[in-house]
Each structure stands twice: as C-alpha cells, then as structure tokens.
Amino acid sequence: MANLVAEHIVGGERVSGGSKNGQLAVRNPATGEPIGHVPSGGIEVALRAVAAAKSAFPGWANTPVGDRVQCLFRYKQILEANLNDIARVVVTEHGKTMGEAIGSLRRGIDCVEYATAAPVLIMGNTLPQIAVSTSFCRTEDQGGVGLDSQIDRVPLGVCLGITPFNFPVMVPMWMWPMAVACGNTFVLKPSELDPLSTSMTIDLCKDAGFPAGVINLVHGGAEVAKALIAHKDIRAVSFVGSTRAGAEIYKDAAAAGKRVQCMCGAKNHSLIMPDANREAAVDGVLGSAFGNTGQRCLAGSVVVCIGDSADWLVPSLVHAASKIRVGPGCEAGVGMGPLVSEAAQKRVLSYIEQGLKSGATLALDGRKASMPKTGFFVGPTIFDHATPDMSIVREEIFGPVLSVMRAKTLDDAIAMANQSEYGNMAVIFTDSGNAVRRFTRTIQAGMQGVNVGVPAPMAVFPFSGWKSSFYGDLHANGEDAVRFFTDSRVLVTRWI
DSSP states (O other): OOOEEOOEEETTEEEOOHHHHOEEEEEOTTTOOEEEEEESOOHHHHHHHHHHHHHHHHHHHTSOHHHHHHHHHHHHHHHHHTHHHHHHHHHHHHOOOHHHHHHHHHHHHHHHHHHTTHHHHTOOEEEEEEEEEOTTOOTTSTTOEEEEEEEEEEEOSEEEEEOOSSSTTHHHHHHHHHHHHTTOEEEEEOOSSSOHHHHHHHHTTTTTTOOTTSEEEOOOOHHHHHHHHHOTTEEEEEEESOHHHHHHHHHHHHHTTOEEEEEOOOOOEEEEOTTSOHHHHHHHHHHHHHGGGGOSTTOOOEEEEETTHHHHHHHHHHHHHHTOOBSOTTSTTOOBOOOSSHHHHHHHHHHHHHHHHHTOEEEEOGGGSSOOSSSSOOOOEEEESOOTTSHHHHSOOOSSEEEEEEESSHHHHHHHHHTSSEESEEEEEOSOHHHHHHHHHHOOOSEEEESOSOOOOOTTSOBOOEETTEEESSOBSHHHHHHHTEEEEEEEEEOO
C-alpha cells in the first residue's frame, strides 16, 4: 500500500490541493515510510466547501426525512461491504491492530445506524387546547377560541466537524451522519496525520446517493480549521481533540454565536477494591491502558489501588503487560501497535523520563520492550507508587504509560481521582454494591464503569465528558446529538 492520495471532496467532486498549497507525507507509523500524501493547506478550497454546503442546504433540508435516511441505509451497507479494505488503510496509516481497526469501524457504523432513526428522533410534539382566547370571538363561540401549540425540530444549516487522528473513521461518524439525517449539510476537516481512511469513507458517500454538496471534505492544518470556524455561514462546530485546542475553539465559536461542542482531553482513573474479581480487574486495566496504544480519550491511564489490592494487581499487570507483543498492527498476534508519529513517540518517552525524575517506581520499562527498531514504537510502561502531584498522573500522555497510585480507603481514592482537572471517565472494580453506589454518586466523571475497563457509550447514549474534558452544553451521540443538530421551532395557532 503506497502512493495513496487524500483529496478534498467539494460538491461531490474530488479536488486536488495543487502544488501551490503544497503537500504533506502520510507515513506508516510502523515503519516511518511514506505511504501517501495530503494537501497541506486549503483555505481557498475550504471556502468553496462551505459555499457548496450552503448551496445544497435548502434542497436537502426540504427533502423528506424518510428519503434522507435512505442514503444512510445504503451507506451502512456500503461500509459493511468495504469494512476490511477500510480497516487495512486505518491499520497502515494509524498503527492500530486489525482487531482495533475493525472494532472502531463497527462503532462508527453503529452511529450511522442510529442516525437512520431520524424520522422518530426529530419528531416534534403538540398540545391542543393549551389555552383559550376570547379576543375577536363570535357570540356563538361559547367559552372563547382554543389555542393549539406545537414544537418542531428543524435543521440549522451548514455544520462543521474537526476530528483527531486517533479514530479517523469512527469520530467523524459521531458527527456527520446525524447532522445530515437532521437535514443539515456538512464540512469535515480530519487530521492531517491519517486522512486516507477518512477520505475513503467520505468518497463512498456518492455511491450511497447523497446529493452533491451535502457532505464535503477539506484537508489542512490549524489555519484551515480557524478559517472554517470563523466563516459566517457555519452554524455549528463539533470538535474532538486536545483540551487546549478545544478551549480556544469553544471560546471563538461561541463568541461568534455558533453552536459548539468540544470533546477534549482526559486523565481517566480505575479504582481497584480489595474484593475485586482479580482476573476481570487485570484484563480491564490492561485493555484500557494499552488498547489503541493508549491513544484514546477513554484510556484508563491511572489506577488507584485501595487497601492491599496493589499486592496482587501490580505484579499481575506487570506480568501480563510484558507479554503483549508489540509490532506492526497488520501482523497476526500483535497486541499493540506503534504510536502515530515520531513526535508522539518523543512525547511519550519524555513522560517516562519525567516519571523517573519525580520519584515513581518504574515497574515495567516500555523502552526495553521487544519491538521493531524502525517505526514509532514504545512498549507498555507501568509506574508504581505515583502521586497526584506528578505530571504522569496530572497530564494526558496519550500513550501506553500506566501510573499506579495507592489509597487506604475508597473515599481516599475518590478524593485523589477528583483532583484531576479532567472528568471524562472513571471505573471501579468491586463486588460491593455499597462501594459502587458511593463511587457513582461522588466520582467526578461523566462516563462511569463498574467492572468494565472502557465504559464507552454506544451510539444511543451521549459521549458525556465533564470538567475540562468537554466544552459545550450538548454532547455527541444519543439524544444530545439530535438536539445539537436541530433548532426548536414553536408554533401557536388560533382559528377564528
């Protein structure tokens, strides 16, 4: 797989970035070798994409919702038919294992499937005879004329999605399928690190019958994103990425009167009670910390061992993590692939150094793992005896580094976790209903799990981050997404 091209898609047509804007290489993180390229700048193309979406909006919004979702039904079938081909591209440009790539695609398809329910999801409500008016009544109108009221959910206009590298197919499907099902048109700007699979899936929209301009794809860096966010015709902005970028986007977009949702960074905690099922706890923590090479906002990167649970958990984690085979995601038996880029690799290695300098115990050194010499690899890394003040506990590393803290009681553990500025996810492993109740009522995280390593909500529930993990009022997915991508229109009628 080589020499692939990620092109802009504007008004249903592929558009080359042109030599004027330049190109960036897309690299296979398992080897460091270029496998394709993507336009490095496209402000002019971005403006054309917004214009195409604006032009397509009136016709698409007036298309009956039952007809709109037929395109999504066909699109789901197309994705299923091309699932393995898309997954192979994800593996090659991102570094996921094949199982991780297919799993993420399945979650994206779930979002498409949920959006096909738009005829029910955007249905309004009515309340006849909400009041009685006596103005202008005829004498024969005993008791006055009744007032009826109803509420409709109507599309906004042109919506924008800015998505990260870690799930190049799934995260865009959190956004645009529901947006277009509700009658909006869409402009998507994916990450420039792994845009090939995103381009592939958007290109398939034409085969599903979406009219030209309904879904548009623009490549580029921060300058393109800023131009799109500032555009007067963009009505809503959906973003997934770092907290620093999300806070800035939220401030700028909200100040411009746009609807905005920003899913941001995280530092997620797994609490282990002494009575936890040991096998479930080890498997759950292992998958949460090292799945997707730790490059996800639901990675359980901090464990808080309560009581004597560290005595059995830490040795078991070290033993199991040391057995994970690290290598190219396309190879059978590989349990963890590379980081997405050389910059990501250097960042993770710097955090390992910070952990050592801060006094944490390096129980498993991922720098010494058996792994390929080329590519952007770091093996599973475990720190023990970490404390809340350390950077490896406070800051999002976005890599395969797990920090273990110790607490005497459940209340102490919850207090330690709640010190974090983030509030995306927290889980507890225990057989105690009382402990679960105390945990769920007091832990400051929007997504919670009980004996589950990664409590990722299915498409029918919102991706509900709290604190600095989210900026906005309405989350992605679930009923929140329906409300985000529609406006309320209230009508009061009186027939005289």
